[in-house]
Amino acid sequence: MAEPTVWSEPGPECVLCPPLRFRFNAMAGLPGETGVIARDAAFLLMPDVAPLAEGHVLLVTREHHQCAGAFGRAMWERAMSWRDRVARLYREAYGDGALLLFEHGPASAQGGGACIDHAHWHLLPGTHGVRAVVEQQGLPGAPAGHTALRAYFRTGRSYLLIEEDGVATVHPGDGVRSQFLRWAVTAGAGDETWRWQETFGLPGSRRRFLRTLRALRAAVGPEAEAVPRGGHVPESHQ
Ligand SMILES: [Zn+2]
């Protein structure tokens, strides 16, 4: 999403904590609190304020975590079950559960990374060829999971997490420019606008946000009913 240009310290100035949590939405005339698609005690699911495609959402931690590599086991498992839930929402809303998931984290002294204190995953419906674009840029992938991301985090390195075609890979992220993965999504489509600041608040971007919100909100009820009794998830990840 919205990666503010300065590192936001925990506290009242943070644009993803109350009271400023939905300040960007307000600036663009978009719903804030009511623009949340679904939530639990740890995460919020909401449309990106400058969506790259219809269905582009963010899974954001409610509290401060630098990146998913900083999650403990329980948070990681909860994030993975959200990922599965988004796939079900996409299937319900768009007829196909295929998704792209990406994260650029954490911010490092060498630059790059998401400069906010709330770990967030970007999710988009469909397949966008992002891994191939990233590898063409000389950033080879390795199999990704909680352990691999933790290793990056613990050694102070930034990473790029990409899940596409049901396969998750992690790529070195140090020195990679801000919004690189947003660029990689558009590169596959021959589109030339990827910086969120370029589309944020414009009519096309607002329409996408509102269409995403409407479609996924409508999917929330039916998708929950599709989960068999006992809460067992049909296509549990890993
Ligand atoms: Zn982001």
Ligand SMILES: [Zn+2]
């Ligand atoms: Zn915050």
